[in-house]
Amino acid sequence: MKTAIKVIGVLQKAGFDAYMVGGAVRDFLLGKTPHDIDVASSASPQEVKSLFKRTVDTGIEHGTVLVLVDGEGIEVTTFRTEGDYSDNRRPDSVEFVQSLDEDLKRRDFTINAMAMTENLDIIDPFGGRDDLDNRLIRAVGDPDARFQEDALRMLRAVRFSGQLDFVIDRETLDSIQRHAELIKEIAVERLKAEIDKILVNSFTDKSMAYLSDTRLTDFLPAGNLFKVDWSLYHSSGKAVFGWIYLLHKSNRPFADIRDYRFSNDDKRLIQKSLEVASLDFWDQWTFYQYSTEQLEMAARITGKRLDPAEAKEQLPIQTKSDLAASGRELMEWSGSKSGPWLKEWLEKLEKLVVYGELKNDKELIKDWFVNEYHRHA
Template structure:
C-alpha cells in the first residue's frame, strides 16, 4: 500500500533514515490518509533520541516542545512537525499523564501504548503500512476499538473515554462493544481531566456528522462531562409541541443546527434548565422562564469548562432568547438585531429553525418556515 505523505514529513523520515535511524509517520495522519483525507498535521515517531533529532536538523530548526516526553518540533519551511522518540509509558496516577516515560527501540512497543486501533498505525515509503492491531480492518468496517484492554487504556488517560465518543461522532463509526462498555463504566474518571481538554473534545464531538447518535448512545459519558444535562434525560415534556423528552430533543437539535461551535453549544445547552421550570396546567406541560434558567446554567457550565469569554457570552445570549417570539415586521426585526447584533441575530434564526425541527411534531414543523421568512 502506497500513501502520499506531506513533503515535509517525507523529508524528515528520509533524513532520519539516511542517518541510520528508524522513522515513520504515525497516528492520526496515517488514519486520515487511509480514509482519503488530507491530514491537518503530521506526527513522526523515530528511534532517534531528541538530542539526536536536534543534531540532524540543527538547533535553529527545532523547538524543544516536549523533551520530557521525547518530543521535539522540527520546522521545515515554516511548517511544524512533531517528532517523538519511540517510547513506552507506565503509571497513570492522575488518569491524565504517565508517571514515567521510557524510550524504547521498537515501533511495536510505541504503538502498543496508543488509544485506538485506527490510530495505532504507522507508515514510511520503505516498509509501507505498519498495522499491528487491525487498524486498517477497523477503518474499513467503521469501528472504534481500544488497543488491547479498553479498561487499561481508559484508566491511563480518562480523556480517551470522551475521545472514543468524539471519533464515533466525527467518523460515523460504531464503538466496539467492550470499548463502549468500558467507556460508560469509567466515565466518572472524566472528573480527573482538565476542563479545557473536556471542552475541546466536546466541541469536536458536537461538530461531528453523527453527533446526535453519539449524544444519545453515550449519554452517560456526556453527563459525566456535563452533569447538569443529566436531569434532562427521559424528562417527558407532556406538550403537543414536543415529541421527544428534553434530552433527546437536545441531541436532535444539535444535529439539525447549521453553523459553528457557537450554534452547536447553544443547542446542547438551550433547554438545560427545563427540568427546573416544569409545571402542568390543564394536562399540558409548561416550562415558564426556562430560557433564563438555561442561560444561567449554560453560563456556569462554560465558565467551569474554561470556554473563551467571548464565545461563552454569545452562547449564553442565544440560549436566553432562543424561544423569544419575533414578530414579522421590519421594526421588530430591527429591534432584535439592535439588541443582540446582526451576526448573532442570524445565529438566532438558525437556532430557532433547529429547535423547531427537533421538536418533531406537525405543530412545531409548521413553524420552521418562520426563520426563513424573517
C-alpha cells in the same frame, strides 16, 4: 505529507527509524487529506534537534520536538513507552524505546495505532485497518488498561463515533461504562476541548447517544443537559453553536455550563443568542440591537429562515455612532447637563431612525428633539 516524508528521509539517512503515525495514517486510509502529520522515530530528542536547523521543544520531556521545514511544522516524537497513570490523566514516567511496536502499543484505538513508511506502506500490528473497513472504534489491547491510563480516551471514543460515523466495539463500550466515573479526574479544559470537537462533527447526535449510553453524562459537569434531543442538530462549524443549542433545547441559562470556562466573547455570544432566540417577534430594532453572529445563531436554533447580515445592512444606521446627532449636541440643544435623561433620549432617537420614522439628518433630528424635549420638560 511531502514535508513529513522529507523529515523521515533526513532521520533515516542518519541511521534512525522513522514513520508517519496516528490520525494522519487513519485519514490517509480513509481517503482524506491528512493534516498535522506526526512522525515517530528511534532518534532521541537531542538527536532530532542535531539533525535540523530549526526546532522547537514543544514537549521534549515526553520526547516531542517540533521540526520546522519548508514553512511547515512536523512533530517528531521518540518511540516511547509509558509508566503507570496514577492520576488517570498523565503517565508517571516516560521511557524511550527502540521498538515501533512498543510505541504503537501505548496508543488509544487501533485506528490510531498504525504507522506508515515514506513509501506509504502500512504497519498495522493491532488490526486497525480491518477496524477502519468495519467502521469500528476498538481500544488497543485491554480497554480497561487504556482507560485507566487516561480517562479522557473514553470521551475520545465518543467523539470519534460521530466524527467518523463509526460504532464503538462492544468490549470497548462495556469498559467505558464500567470506568465512566474516572472522567471526573480530567481537567475541565481537556473535557471542553473534546466536547467542542463533538459539537462540530457530522454526526453529533450519534456521539451524544453514546455519551448517555456510556454513563459519562452522569459524571460530566452539567452532564444531564447533554441528554437533550440532538436529532435535529446540524453543526454550524462552530462549537459555540452546540452549547447554545443545548441550553436552548433544555431551556437553561448560561450559568448551568459556566464550569466549562468559556472565554468572555463566547459567554456573551451564548447569552445574547439565547436572549434574542427567546423573543417572539423580530423587527428592525432586534436587528439593530444584536450582532450578526448573535442573530445567526438564534435564527439557526429557532428555525427562522432569514439573512441577518442582509437585514442589518438595510437599517438606516448600524450603531449609535452612526446617529447624525451626538449626546453632546443634545446637551447643547437642551441646555441641560449630562444625566440619565441623555441615555433615554438618545435611545428614543435611535428607535425613530431605525424604524424609519425620522430621517438620520442632523437638522431634522434637532427640530424634533428641541420640540419634544421642551414639550416634556
